[in-house]
Structures are given as C-alpha cells and as structure tokens.
Amino acid sequence: MTMVVWFNEYSPSVKASVGGKGASLGEMTGAGLPVPPGFALTTAAFRASKDEAGLDAELAAHLDGLNTNDTNMVSERCSEIRRAIEGMAMPSAVEDELRSAYATLCSESNTDNVPVAVRSSATSEDSPDASFAGEHDTYLWVRGADDVVEAVRRCWASLFTDRATCYRVEMGYEHHTVEMSVVVQKMVRPVSAGVAFTLNPLNGDRSQICIDSAWGFGEGVVSGEVTPDNFLIDKVMFEIGRREISNKTHEFRLTDHDTVEKVETEKERASESSLTDAHIKAIATLAKEAEKHYGCPQDIEWAVDADLHEGENVVLLQSRPETVWSKKQSDSASGGSNGDFMASIVSTLMNPLHTQKR
Amino acid sequence: MPDRFPSPFEIATPEGAEGWQEMYVYSSMFSESRRDFEDSMFWFQDGVHWPNVLTPWDATFFEFAIASLSQYNTRHLQVPPANGIAFRILNGYGYLSPVPADESTIEERVANFTDRAGHYFMNWNDLYDNWMTKIRDLVGELESLEFNPLPEIEDADEVVKSGAGLGSGYALQDNYHRIVSLGLKLWNYHFEFLNLGYAAYLDFFMFCKTVFPDIPDQAIAKMVAGVEVDLFRPDDELKRLARKAVDSGVADAFSAGDVEATCEVLKGSSEGQAWIASFEESAEPWFNFSTGSGFYHHDKIWIENLEVPFEFIRNYIDKVQSGEDLNRPVDAIRAERDRVVAEYTALLGSDEEKGEFEGKLGLARVVFPYVENHNFYVEHWSHSVIWRKMRQLGETLVKEGFWSDADDIFYLKRTEVEEALWDYYNSWATPEAPAGPSYWPPIIERRKGICDALSKAKPSPALGVPPEVITEPFTVMLWGITSDSVSAWLGGGDAKEGELRGMAASPGIVEGVARVIFSADQIGELQDGEILVAPLTAPSWAPIFGKIQATVTDTGGMMSHAAIVCREYGVPAVTGTGFATTNLSTGQRIRVDGTNGTVTVLD
Numbered sequence: 022m023t024m025v026v027w028f029n030e031y032s033p034s035v036k037a038s039v040g041g042k043g044a045s046l047g048e049m050t051g052a053g054l055p056v057p058p059g060f061a062l063t064t065a066a067f068r069a070s071k072d073e074a075g076l077d078a079e080l081a082a083h084l085d086g087l088n089t090n091d092t093n094m095v096s097e098r099c100s101e102i103r104r105a106i107e108g109m110a111m112p113s114a115v116e117d118e119l120r121s122a123y124a125t126l127c128s129e130s131n132t133d134n135v136p137v138a139v140r141s142s143a144t145s146e147d148s149p150d151a152s153f154a155g156e157h158d159t160y161l162w163v164r165g166a167d168d169v170v171e172a173v174r175r176c177w178a179s180l181f182t183d184r185a186t187c188y189r190v191e192m193g194y195e196h197h198t199v200e201m202s203v204v205v206q207k208m209v210r211p212v213s214a215g216v217a218f219t220l221n222p223l224n225g226d227r228s229q230i231c232i233d234s235a236w237g238f239g240e241g242v243v244s245g246e247v248t249p250d251n252f253l254i255d256k257v258m259f260e261i262g263r264r265e266i267s268n269k270t271h272e273f274r275l276t277d278h279d280t281v282e283k284v285e286t287e288k289e290r291a292s293e294s295s296l297t298d299a300h301i302k303a304i305a306t307l308a309k310e311a312e313k314h315y316g317c318p319q320d321i322e323w324a325v326d327a328d329l330h331e332g333e334n335v336v337l338l339q340s341r342p343e344t345v346w347s348k349k350q351s352d353s354a355s356g357g358s359n360g361d362f363m364a365s366i367v368s369t370l371m372n373p374l375h376t377q378k379r
Numbered sequence: 380m381p382d383r384f385p386s387p388f389e390i391a392t393p394e395g396a397e398g399w400q401e402m403y404v405y406s407s408m409f410s411e412s413r414r415d416f417e418d419s420m421f422w423f424q425d426g427v428h429w430p431n432v433l434t435p436w437d438a439t440f441f442e443f444a445i446a447s448l449s450q451y452n453t454r455h456l457q458v459p460p461a462n463g464i465a466f467r468i469l470n471g472y473g474y475l476s477p478v479p480a481d482e483s484t485i486e487e488r489v490a491n492f493t494d495r496a497g498h499y500f501m502n503w504n505d506l507y508d509n510w511m512t513k514i515r516d517l518v519g520e521l522e523s524l525e526f527n528p529l530p531e532i533e534d535a536d537e538v539v540k541s542g543a544g545l546g547s548g549y550a551l552q553d554n555y556h557r558i559v560s561l562g563l564k565l566w567n568y569h570f571e572f573l574n575l576g577y578a579a580y581l582d583f584f585m586f587c588k589t590v591f592p593d594i595p596d597q598a599i600a601k602m603v604a605g606v607e608v609d610l611f612r613p614d615d616e617l618k619r620l621a622r623k624a625v626d627s628g629v630a631d632a633f634s635a636g637d638v639e640a641t642c643e644v645l646k647g648s649s650e651g652q653a654w655i656a657s658f659e660e661s662a663e664p665w666f667n668f669s670t671g672s673g674f675y676h677h678d679k680i681w682i683e684n685l686e687v688p689f690e691f692i693r694n695y696i697d698k699v700q701s702g703e704d705l706n707r708p709v710d711a712i713r714a715e716r717d718r719v720v721a722e723y724t725a726l727l728g729s730d731e732e733k734g735e736f737e738g739k740l741g742l743a744r745v746v747f748p749y750v751e752n753h754n755f756y757v758e759h760w761s762h763s764v765i766w767r768k769m770r771q772l773g774e775t776l777v778k779e780g781f782w783s784d785a786d787d788i789f790y791l792k793r794t795e796v797e798e799a800l801w802d803y804y805n806s807w808a809t810p811e812a813p814a815g816p817s818y819w820p821p822i823i824e825r826r827k828g829i830c831d832a833l834s835k836a837k838p839s840p841a842l843g844v845p846p847e848v849i850t851e852p853f854t855v856m857l858w859g860i861t862s863d864s865v866s867a868w869l870g871g872g873d874a875k876e877g878e879l880r881g882m883a884a885s886p887g888i889v890e891g892v893a894r895v896i897f898s899a900d901q902i903g904e905l906q907d908g909e910i911l912v913a914p915l916t917a918p919s920w921a922p923i924f925g926k927i928q929a930t931v932t933d934t935g936g937m938m939s940h941a942a943i944v945c946r947e948y949g950v951p952a953v954t955g956t957g958f959a960t961t962n963l964s965t966g967q968r969i970r971v972d973g974t975n976g977t978v979t980v981l982d
Contacts, residue, residue, distance in 0.1 A: 221593055227726045228591035257722040258598045260886075260974055362500070362582075362738055363493045369582040371460050371485075 024066040024118040028059055028206075038063040040142030040202035045340055052314045054307065055336045058129065059206030060122050061142060066115045067177055067201050074109045077197040084196055089187040099186050103178040111170065119173065120166045123205065130207055134164040136279075139172035141179050142202040158182075161238065161281040162208055169205060176203045209336055210275060213295040214239030214324035215249055217304055218343055219256065219312040225346040227318060229262070230254050230305045234295045237272035238281055239322055239338070246283065247271055250295050254305045261301060266294050300325055303335040311340040318343040381869055384841040386418055387469055395832030399471060402435040402826055404792065407442060407468045420465065422474040422842040423860055426934045428672050430914050432471035432834045435826065436769070436789040436796065439562065440674050440762070441466070441473050447566035449478075451574055457491040458574060471833035474842060477854055499575050503745050506572070510749070513568055514756045518664075521561055521764045524554045526772035528779065529807045548804040555800055558768055559793055569757045576750035583743040586736065590727060596937050597883050597946075597974070602720050603743045604712055604946055608751040611707070611947065613668045613681070614921045616661035617688060618705045620654070621695030629654050630700065633693045638685045664760050668919045670899030673758030676770075676789045679899060680763045681919070690903065691922035698925065705925070708949045754918065754940055772796075779803055780816040782823055790823045790830075840868045840957075860936075860955075867957050879956045879963075883976035884935070884942035887951030889928040890970045890981065893963050910971055912959050916941045924948045929971040931959045931978050945973075953978050 026039050031047020039047060043061030050056045071077060083098050083105075111119070127135045141158035158179040160172040179185070180201055189196060215234035220227045233242050233249040241247030248270075253263035269291045276282050296304070304323050312319045322339035329336075387409040392399065400408055409417050429441055449463020462478040480488060499506060529547050533539055538546055580603070587599045624630045629651045632644035645651030662682050670687060671678030681688045698705060720740065727733045773788030781799060782788070791799060799815050806813035845865045854860050867880075894905050895912040902923055905911060911923075911930045918940050924930075927950065935941045935954035945952035951973030953959075959978065963969065968981040 224592050226592050226594075227728075228723060229593045253593060255593065255595055255598065256726070257719055258595055258601075258886075260595045260597070262593055262595060362742065363497045365586070365735075365739070366496070366500075366578050366582045367459055367489050367493060369585045370458060370578060372585065 022065045022069065024063055024069075024115050025122045026061050026063060027122075028056065028061075035063075037144065038065060038202065040064065040144050040200070040204075041341065042140060042142035042204045042339065043202050046204060046206065048314070049311065049337055049340055052310070054310060054314070057207040057209055057336055057338070059126065059137065059204060062115075062119055062173060062203045062205065064144065064200040064202050066119070069115055070109055070111050070177075073112045076105065076109065079105055080196050084186075084190075087186075087190060089190050092183075095183050095187060099181050099183050102181040102186075106178040106181070107174045109174060116170060119170060123166050123169050126205070126207060136162045136164050136208040137169060138206050138208045139163050139169060139176060140204045140206070141176040142204045144200045144202070159240070161240065162275060162279060164279060173203050173205075177201055209324045209326045209338070210328055211238055211324040212327045213237070213300070214322070214338075215242040217308045217321050217323060218318065219308050219321075220318045220343060220346055221253060222345065228256050230256050230308050232296070232301060232304055235269055235272060236286060236290060236295050237274045239324060240281070241271065241273045241283065243322065247273070252296065252301050254301055256305065256309055259302055259305060261298065264294070266292065268292055269295065296325070299331070300335060307335060307337050311337065315340070315342065318347055320344070383844045384839055384869070387422065387467070387474075387842045388414065388418070390469060390839065390842070393470060393832050393836035396470065396829045396836070398825075399829045399833060402792065402829065403433075403438055403468050404442065404794075407438070407466065409467050409469060417467070418843065420476040420843055421845050422467065422476045423854075424838050424840055425473050425475050426840075427915060427939060428674055429473045430672075430934075431675060432830050433468060433473060434676065434789045434830060435792045437675050438468060439559070439793045440566075441468070443563050443566040444569070445475065447563070447570045448574065450567070451570045456495050456574065457488040458578075459485055459488045459492055469842075470836060470838060471830065472838040496575050496578070499572065500579070500742065507749050510568065510571065514761070517561060517565060517568070518761055518764060521558070521761065521768065524557060524768055526551065526554060526768060526775050528775050529804070548808060552797070552800050552804060555772065555796060558765060562765060565757055565761050569753055572746070572749050573753060576746035579742045579746045580750070583739040586739050587723070590732060590736070591723065594723075595883065597886055598719060598723070600937055600942070600946060601716055602723070602740060603747055604716050604943075607709070608748055610751050610755050610918050610940070610944070611921065612755070613665040613919065616665045617691050617922055618695055620658055620661060621692050621699055621705070623657060624654060624692070624696055625699045627654060630696045633689070633696055638689050641689060667760040667763035668755075669759050669763065669917065670902075670919050671917055673762040676766055676786060680766065682763065683767065694922070694926070707947060712947065712949070751940070751943060759919070776803065776815070779813065781813070781819050783820070787823050790826045791819070841865065845869075864955060864957055877980040879931070879953070879959055879978040881931070881953040881956035881959075881976050881978070882935070882937050882942065883972075883974055884937060884954040885945035885950060885952035886974040887929065888970065888972045888974060889951055890968065891928045893931075893965060893967045893969050895960055895963055895965045897960065910969060912963050914960055916944070918944050921948060924950045929953075929973060931956060931963070931971055933957055933959050
C-alpha cells in the first residue's frame with residue numbers, strides 16, 4: 022500500500038489515489054512545467070488511518086438523522102466530526118512515511134524545516150469544482166514535521182465542513198466511501214501571485230489568457246479577498262490587450278512569526294502593477310503550455326518566486342480544467358451560412374459591427 | 380467639444396484664393412442647387428490619396444477614381460448596403476461622402492450582388508490573369524501616343540499619298556482624347572475587383588472578431604501576409620542592382636557625384652556598361668514608380684528622376700559592403716504567419732468553424748495579390764506614362780509659345796487642354812497666330828497663386844454632422860476612419876498629454892529620434908535609426924525602411940498600402956494618428972509601440 026507518491030513519480034495509474042490536485046501537480050511535473058517539488062499523501066493513507074481509528078462507525082453515529090436544513094444541528098455535528106478526525110492517531114505506517122517524505126523534501130531543498138503548503142486533494146465525485154475550495158483545506162507556510170502532520174489531519178477534517186457534508190447528504194453519497202489525498206508542496210515565497218485562465222472568462226474567447234495578480238501570496242486572489250490587477254493577453258500574438266491595475270489595499274504576506282497573514286499594503290505599492298510585462302508573458306507562456314498538455318482550457322495558479330532569478334522565477338502552482346465555458350455549447354460563428362461564402366460576405370457588408378474601436 | 384464639423388457652406392475662402400472654383404469642373408463644386416443634400420451628408424477629406432491641393436488637370440484622376448469606384452458599387456455589383464461615394468472639391472481639397480443604398484432595394488441588391496460578385500470570386504484567378512493582359516495592353520496603347528509639334532508640311536508618302544485622309548492635327552487631338560479616355564478606362568479596370576477584394580478581407584476580419592472577440596487587428600493582418608507581390612519588385616530591383624554593382628566591381632562609380640558623373644564612370648568599363656544595361660532592363664516597368672501616391676503631376680517618378688533610385692542604390696551598396704543583409708524577412712514573415720494561422724485554427728471550437736476559417740482566409744489570400752498589385756500597375760506604372768505623355772504635350776505647347784514650362788499644362792482643366800489644342804491646331808491649319816500665348820499665361824499665373832494660397836490653409840478634416848456609427852466598410856478598413864478618429868478630430872486631438880493613438884499597423888516597440896517630413900523630397904533628410912513621421916508613406920519609400928526604426932503617420936488604416944508594406948518589411952508602424960505631423964517635431968525622442976498603436980513623447 023503506497024502512502025506517498027512524489028510529483029515526479031506520478032503516473033496516470035495512481036491518479037485515483039492522489040486526488041485532483043495531486044494528479045495535476047504530478048502531471049505538470051511530468052510535462053516539464055516549473056512546479057515546486059512535493060508529494061501526495063495518498064487516499065490509502067487516509068483509509069488506513071480511518072480504519073485504525075474506527076472512524077466510520079463514529080461518522081455514522083454523528084450523521085445519523087442529520088437534517089441538512091437545521092444549520093445549528095449541522096454545525097454542531099460537523100464540528101464534532103472534524104474534532105474526531107483531527108484528534109485521530111495516525112498509524113505508524115502512515116506517519117513514518119509522511120515524516121520521512123518531509124525530511125527528504127527538506128534535504129532536497131537545502132532547507133531545514135522547509136516551508137510547505139499542505140492542501141486537500143479531493144477525489145472527483147466529492148467536489149468536482151472550485152466551489153468547495155476555501156477554508157480548512159489549505160495550510161500555508163507550515164514548517165517542521167509535527168506541524169505538517171497536524172496540517173494533514175486538519176485537511177482530512179475539511180472533508181466534513183458543513184457545506185461539504187450537506188452536499189454529500191443531498192447527493193446521496195455515502196460518507197464512509199469518501200476518499201481524500203493531501204498534497205504537501207514546497208512553498209514559494211512570492212513577490213506576487215495569482216490565477217490565470219486560458220480563455221477570457223467574460224466572453225469565453227479562447228484566444229486570450231486572463232491573469233489576475235496581487236502582491237504576496239495568491240490566496241487572496243483565489244478567495245476573492247483581494248481585488249487583483251487584471252491583464253488580458255492574446256495567446257497567439259502575446260500582445261497585452263488590456264491592463265487594469267487595481268488599488269491593492271491588502272495582501273497575504275509572510276509575517277515575522279512565520280505565518281501567512283492578511284496585512285495592509287504600503288500606499289505606494291498598492292497602486293503599482295504587481296507584474297512586469299516580462300512576468301505577464303512568462304505566466305501566459307506557462308498557461309499556454311499547461312493548456313496544450315491537458316488539451317482543454319485551464320484555470321491555473323502561479324507565483325513569482327522571490328528566491329529565483331528574473332527570467333526563471335515564474336512557477337506554476339496549480340492547473341485544473343476550466344469549468345464554466347467548457348461546459349457551454351460554443352455558438353457556431355457560422356450563423357448558418359454553412360459554406361455559402363457569398364451569404365457570409367453579404368452579411369459582413371450589411372453588419373455595422375466593423376466600426377472598429379482602437 | 381463640438382459634436383459636428385462646419386457646413387461646407389460655412390468654410391471661408393483663404394485670402395489670395397478668391398475665384399478658385401474656376402479651376403474645377405462645375406459639378407464637383409458644392410452649390411446652392413444641391414445644398415439640401417450636401418448639408419445632410421458627412422464629408423471627410425481624403426488625406427490618404429489626395430493630401431495636397433488639386434491642380435486643375437490633376438483633379439481628373441480624383442474624379443475618375445471616385446466615380447469608377449461608385450459605378451461598380453451602384454451599377455455593376457450592387458453592393459448591398461452601399462452605393463457609391465459622392466465627392467466635391469473645396470478650397471482645392473477633395474472631400475468624400477459614402478452614399479448608402481435605399482433600404483427598400485436591399486433585397487434585390489443582395490440577389491444581384493450574390494450573382495455578380497459570386498462570379499468574380501469563383502473565377503478570380505482567370506479574371507485576374509485577364510486583367511493583367513488588359514492593363515498591359517492599355518499601357519502599351521498609352522506608350523504609343525506621341526505629342527510632337529505639328530509639322531511644317533505633312534509627309535508626302537505616309538500622310539498624303541497613303542490615302543489615309545487624316546493628318547497630324549487630327550492625330551494630335553485624337554491622341555489627347557485617347558489619353559483622357561484611357562485614363563477613365565484605367566480606373567474602370569482599377570475598380571473591377573478592388574471593392575470585392577476588400578469585401579473578402581473584411582469578411583475574414585469579421586469572422587475572426589466574432590470567434591475571437593479580443594483578437595488584435597494585427598494578428599488578422601499577419602495571417603494574410605507574406606505573399607510576394609509586384610509592389611515590392613521595384614525595391615527588389617534596386618537591391619539586385621546594388622549587389623551587382625558590388626559584385627562586378629563598379630560600386631565606386633556611385634561615389635563619383637551626381638547621376639551624370641556616376642554614369643560617365645560606368646560607361647568607361649564593360650562591367651559598367653553591363654550594369655547600365657541591367658538598370659535599363661529593371662527600369663521598364665519597375666521604375667515607373669512614384670515617390671508619392673501617383674495622383675499628382677509633381678510627384679517624382681523614379682525613371683524620370685534617376686537621382687532618386689541612384690541614391691537608394693548608393694545606400695544599398697553601403698549596406699552590402701558592410702555585410703548587412705538586404706533581404707526582406709520573407710521567410711520569417713511566412714513562418715510567423717503559418718504559426719499564427721495554425722494556433723488560431725487550433726483554438727476554434729468545431730470542424731465547421733475551422734472549415735469556414737480556412738475558406739475565408741483562403742479567399743483573403745486569393746484576393747491579396749490583386750489588392751496590392753493593382754496599385755503598382757495603375758497608380759504607378761500607368762499613371763507614370765500618362766504624366767510623361769502630358770508633359771510631352773505640355774512641352775510641345777511651350778515650343779508654340781502657349782506657356783513657359785511643360786508643367787504649366789497641369790493648370791488647365793482637362794476640357795481646357797482640349798480647347799488649347801484646338802487653338803493650336805487651328806492656328807497651324809490656317810496658319811495664323813494662336814490666341815493661346817496671350818490667353819493662357821495670365822490664367823496660369825493666377826491659378827498658381829491661388830493654389831499657393833490654398834495650400835497654406837489647412838483643410839478641415841471633415842464637414843457636416845458625423846453619423847453615430849461609421850458603417851461603410853472601406854471607409855473603416857482603408858481610410859482608417861472610425862467613430863473614434865472622428866471624435867479625435869472633433870476634440871482637436873486632445874488625447875492623453877504626450878501620447879498619440881493610432882492603428883497598431885505593424886508590430887514592435889522602439890525608441891528613437893523623430894524626423895517629421897511632409898513629402899518624398901525630404902526622404903534624404905532621414906538619418907540612420909531615426910523614426911519617420913509623415914502625413915502618409917508611399918510604397919516607393921520602402922527603400923529607406925532599412926534605415927529607420929519605425930514609421931508614424933497621420934492617415935491610413937490597417938489594410939492601407941503603407942501598413943501592409945511596413946508589415947512586410949518588418950518595420951514597426953502606427954498609422955492613422957490624425958495629428959502626428961502636427962504634434963511631433965524633428966529631434967524629439969519618442970517611443971513607438973506598433974504592437975498597441977501608441978506613440979509617446981519621451982522628452
């Protein structure tokens with residue numbers, strides 16, 4: 022039973038055991054994309070821990086008769102469950118491997134107690150889209166093996182947030198079959214970070230790459246707490262067609278006590294662009310490569326690593342399929358003219374839309 | 380900021396230009412009899428083709444060109460939403476106003492257009508081959524016309540005893556009629572395909588903008604690019620001759636001084652003579668190339684002003700000798716074009732869309748050679764011959780005392796030249812003194828003064844009330860006139876301080892020193908690495924593109940010849956800024972962003 026799969030060991034055959042994030046980070050690493058190193062603690066690790074602790078029985082007890090419309094009940098019962106999971110002892114088979122993997126990561130990074138991000142990596146039936154992303158399933162700047170173990174348990178516990186639990190109840194999923202992997206990845210100390218779509222989320226235009234960027238860690242952008250700078254760049258021509266620099270009043274920054282917190286940004290930096298044109302193009306290049314690799318529009322997370330040299334400092338943190346536009350049936354632009362080129366030319370001449378704006 | 384331009388009837392006559400109307404055909408004037416119509420339309424000054432005051436005879440091509448365009452839209456092809464373009468001359472400048480088609484006729488027009496334009500698109504290559512034959516035949520006819528002084532006595536054998544029953548006086552007048560008639564025929568040929576070519580471009584553009592709403596204009600233009608067209612041939616010949624001069628060891632002749640001195644040196648050796656023979660081979664037809672748009676008698680033509688091509692050759696020789704590569708980056712442009720096409724194709728959602736994209740791009744490529752080449756064959760080659768013949772005629776009348784300079788003939792309207800020739804013929808036939816020598820000079824003198832006064836008054840860029848939306852497709856694509864540029868004219872160009880906006884005509888970002896010039900004569904002022912700022916560039920300026928970093932112009936859209944040439948030469952360009960030559964000055968450091976269409980003053 023494999024408890025740990027390193028990103029650079031990933032193959033599609035282990036996909037189910039490492040969850041969405043793990044699979045994606047493994048695939049990207051395999052595709053040669055610049056991804057910070059790390060490993061996934063597999064679903065087997067969670068199952069082994071659950072079994073040893075007899076958790077399923079406890080789960081069943083807490084969830085028996087749960088009324089999803091009763092928010093107090095839900096809140097109470099789910100916190101109980103989460104407490105149970107967080108307090109769960111890990112079997113040595115699991116904990117030893119986890120600690121060992123972390124130690125390897127430290128030595129490979131030449132850093133004692135290398136800072137890592139510990140994140141839930143859900144398997145697809147439970148939460149297919151980002152609507153479940155948010156609190157409890159991401160822990161940043163975790164240092165030291167003890168804290169890593171602790172963070173892993175908290176991630177497991179995030180399976181039972183109020184929302185996730187109600188979702189499963191309503192969808193009729195069995196709770197004891199729920200699987201989870203946890204990804205442990207070396208953290209980047211970012212100058213700036215954010216997300217990018219390999220299409221324009223406003224209109225679905227697939228020839229564009231849309232970048233949201235803020236100072237510091239990307240969590241603010243992902244969670245929506247920080248209003249980011251926005252850039253639209255053409256995927257083929259690499260022309261930056263639109264720039265909107267926002268007033269970035271806050272950022273997620275590493276504090277003196279080694280935690281990542283939301284702090285106020287200095288006035289001068291708040292209205293400065295968080296990315297140079299070179300950064301923008303580097304991010305677009307990465308996004309384009311990721312899309313090419315996966316063969317469908319991507320929703321990626323990236324960062325500009327403060328500890329790497331300019332020109333090589335843009336890294337990919339996450340890449341997953343974009344979900345909104347990919348679902349839509351693309352309206353055929355042919356508008357029914359179907360090979361009748363004259364009808365199209367007539368319609369072009371009649372159409373006043375060619376009043377070009379600059 | 381006003382929301383309209385002055386009425387044509389509010390525009391004052393510049394001082395010293397009173398009576399300018401006598402220089403033009405009556406129907407080309409704004410007048411009380413058509414005031415209601417004229418005041419209801421929006422007119423824009425065509426600075427792209429006719430940037431200068433129209434001398435009376437030169438106005439012929441303005442009128443022929445626009446009327447031919449109109450004829451095809453209205454009577455031949457029945458372009459659905461658009462009839463022709465109305466034109467007027469005001470204070471010496473040409474103004475245009477697209478005339479929409481009546482809504483109630485659209486359905487019928489669509490049917491006719493589909494049939495007639497469809498025929499052209501489906502048979503394009505054959506019709507184009509036929510067109511090339513027609514044009515060459517027409518140029519041949521023009522070349523055959525002679526305008527020599529009438530003889531003292533007609534030739535006994537050839538004229539009298541031959542039984543022809545016609546003489547030199549008849550031929551002289553007939554030849555002039557033929558010049559005028561061939562001129563109109565030439566413009567009919569010019570517009571036979573042109574509007575359809577632009578319609579095909581536009582269709583491709585529109586499709587791209589529909590499937591990719593944020594696609595940069597330049598991306599679309601790149602996909603049509605990289606095709607060898609005759610418009611670049613004159614410059615290619617200059618390069619060939621420069622290389623030949625270096626290879627055959629006669630390059631030193633080009634430091635001898637002016638053209639005459641250089642030719643003296645060349646004649647002194649067999650290699651030099653071979654070079655001259657090679658030059659003459661290139662010259663016909665490729666150096667029938669105007670330094671301007673080809674529409675003015677004063678535009679210099681390479682073959683008649685050898686100092687122009689010789690100077691370009693001298694520059695190229697320097698480059699060859701210093702090991703520089705003269706070639707246009709054709710391979711790079713083609714490779715880039717193929718990459719861009721492949722990537723956008725891959726982004727399309729369905730096979731259906733891909734098929735449509737391929738079809739429209741294919742059509743745009745089929746029409747591209749005509750759309751670019753016609754410019755050489757009509758505005759350069761054919762016009763060059765016409766200007767040459769007219770000068771020959773002008774010179775003949777100089778000898779007969781009608782005026783003092785061959786170019787004075789261009790101060791007569793085309794109908795007046797006919798009168799002058801009649802006067803000459805009649806005086807020869809009688810014989811008696813012609814009335815012309817005392818009649819024409821004061822008129823010419825007066826008109827020169829008027830033209831001078833008119834050229835000092837900057838014309839209003841437009842007249843009348845602008846429409847909410849500019850819909851006529853060629854106005855947008857070719858002239859580069861959009862609702863935005865109209866607003867800029869009304870605001871007098873108060874864009875962001877120190878910044879100009881225009882069409883992102885050719886990609887690249889450079890910084891350098893600006894050189895503002897107003898005519899081809901000033902090209903020699905350009906220093907290496909400077910940025911050329913001009914009202915518009917002509918295709919024949921291409922030989923200096925190797926010297927400069929970028930171009931900035933007042934007029935021109937994405938598919939204007941100027942923009943296309945810059946792209947093919949890999950020179951960054953921003954066109955259609957409206958105010959570059961007014962707001963920028965020589966010596967200023969500027970940044971030209973041809974990728975985004977902005978020009979920033981750095982000083």
